[in-house]
Amino acid sequence: MDHVSTEMQLAKGIQIFQAALKSKFYAEKNAGITRPESIEQWERLPVLTRAEIYERSYPQTTDMLTQPLEDAIIISTGGSSGIARYTTYTHGEWDAFVECQAAAMRILGITRQDRVANLFIAGHFWPSFLGLHDCIKRLGAVHLPISANIPIEEVVKLCLQFEPTVMVSLPTLFVFMADMAKRDGFSFNGLRMINYAGEHLSTAAEAHVASALGVSRIKAGAYTSADVGIMGYQCDHVKPGVYHVPTAFQFVELINFDEGRRARTGEPGEVVVTNLSRVSTPIIRYRVGDVATWVGEPCPCGDRNPLLKLGGRAGQDFKLGGGFISLEVFESCIALHPDSLSLNFQLEIEDVGSQFTVVLRVEAPAQVEPVVLAALEKELFEAVPELRISAEKGYLRAFDIEIVALGKLSRSPITGKVARLVDRRVL
Numbered sequence: 001m002d003h004v005s006t007e008m009q010l011a012k013g014i015q016i017f018q019a020a021l022k023s024k025f026y027a028e029k030n031a032g033i034t035r036p037e038s039i040e041q042w043e044r045l046p047v048l049t050r051a052e053i054y055e056r057s058y059p060q061t062t063d064m065l066t067q068p069l070e071d072a073i074i075i076s077t078g079g080s081s082g083i084a085r086y087t088t089y090t091h092g093e094w095d096a097f098v099e100c101q102a103a104a105m106r107i108l109g110i111t112r113q114d115r116v117a118n119l120f121i122a123g124h125f126w127p128s129f130l131g132l133h134d135c136i137k138r139l140g141a142v143h144l145p146i147s148a149n150i151p152i153e154e155v156v157k158l159c160l161q162f163e164p165t166v167m168v169s170l171p172t173l174f175v176f177m178a179d180m181a182k183r184d185g186f187s188f189n190g191l192r193m194i195n196y197a198g199e200h201l202s203t204a205a206e207a208h209v210a211s212a213l214g215v216s217r218i219k220a221g222a223y224t225s226a227d228v229g230i231m232g233y234q235c236d237h238v239k240p241g242v243y244h245v246p247t248a249f250q251f252v253e254l255i256n257f258d259e260g261r262r263a264r265t266g267e268p269g270e271v272v273v274t275n276l277s278r279v280s281t282p283i284i285r286y287r288v289g290d291v292a293t294w295v296g297e298p299c300p301c302g303d304r305n306p307l308l309k310l311g312g313r314a315g316q317d318f319k320l321g322g323g324f325i326s327l328e329v330f331e332s333c334i335a336l337h338p339d340s341l342s343l344n345f346q347l348e349i350e351d352v353g354s355q356f357t358v359v360l361r362v363e364a365p366a367q368v369e370p371v372v373l374a375a376l377e378k379e380l381f382e383a384v385p386e387l388r389i390s391a392e393k394g395y396l397r398a399f400d401i402e403i404v405a406l407g408k409l410s411r412s413p414i415t416g417k418v419a420r421l422v423d424r425r426v427l
């Protein structure tokens with residue numbers, strides 16, 4: 001992967017800044033701001049928010065475009081949160097995006113001999129299926145465009161028939177396939193790598209997928225946002241959650257917004273990204289909503305692109321009874337019952353008068369013994385003191401665990417993700 005210096009990134013960033021002024025949106029946003037000439041001036045440019053992208057992109061307006069809408073692809077970026085944002089790439093910019101993504105997959109060791117099962121959902125402007133198609137083409141590998149639009153039984157049947165060596169999809173789907181493999185006793189000959197994207201894969205889920213599908217190499221495809229494309233890629237030397245930044249493609253800054261300065265090496269900061277290849281809809285200093293840390297050490301692989309460690313998406317934790325709780329605590333408790341319960345689950349919290357109710361829905365391959373449910377409830381009340389305290393104080397009106405069949409938790413029709421948290425409280 002190409003490496004460029006911060007000076008070069010700044011120079012390219014300034015070109016994008018200049019070109020962006022042709023759009024109504026940036027002409028307004030940057031009115032009165034002189035062209036930045038140094039990194040200090042660059043860091044004083046206003047950040048771009050998610051709401052701005054939502055409100056000013058096509059089809060709402062054409063305000064972010066620097067050119068007429070032609071020779072382009074429009075993709076959706078925000079399917080899982082319920083509100084779709086759309087963003088426009090020229091076909092040339094799209095090619096630059098998939099070129100960078102393909103380079104990341106090449107580094108993971110996907111070759112021309114691989115048969116790659118594309119298990120993303122297509123449609124609704126969601127770019128994953130199409131993007132992977134273009135990546136596989138660039139890698140010269142064999143594309144199995146199975147998709148996840150079809151019933152899972154068909155997916156399994158086609159994978160058994162065509163024997164992919166690599167499967168690419170969301171963690172939700174891999175957990176589901178692993179649950180089925182365990183229940184129905186099938187395995188995939190020749191499968192050597194799983195490449196996931198779009199969601200976090202917990203340690204417990206990774207272990208489950210590895211053992212049930214019999215694959216040891218499980219890799220995050222990349223750190224990507226549809227708004228800007230790939231922001232990080234992995235090599236064989238990095239730990240989970242650590243990514244090389246493709247400096248020729250993205251200018252990534254980590255900013256400490258509390259103190260209004262860039263984060264020091266080893267100190268968490270919010271990811272702010274400028275895409276260096278996109279001029280038709282410039283993305284300048286976009287506040288992605290992730291927290292990360294510069295590792296500050298060279299990687300043994302020899303790649304000079306710097307390493308950042310991702311600290312999780314803001315908003316994965318939620319507030320309950322005065323404390324912040326991580327969904328991973330719920331997952332860890334569910335993972336104590338691997339023979340009875342899937343790791344695909346959903347937590348729903350709702351206000352009822354001055355109280356609230358909590359429902360935990362968990363997929364399971366068969367009927368679950370009452371003793372398992374009782375044990376899980378006990379473990380959750382021990383692991384999450386806020387549940388116990390809320391119950392004691394009378395705030396928690398009801399806590400229920402509901403079991404649903406494998407694959408039956410509602411999925412986003414756009415991405416196929418299960419919403420882990422459905423918070424219906426009026427905050």
Ligand SMILES: [Zn+2]
Binds near residue numbers: 303
């Ligand atoms: Zn490396």
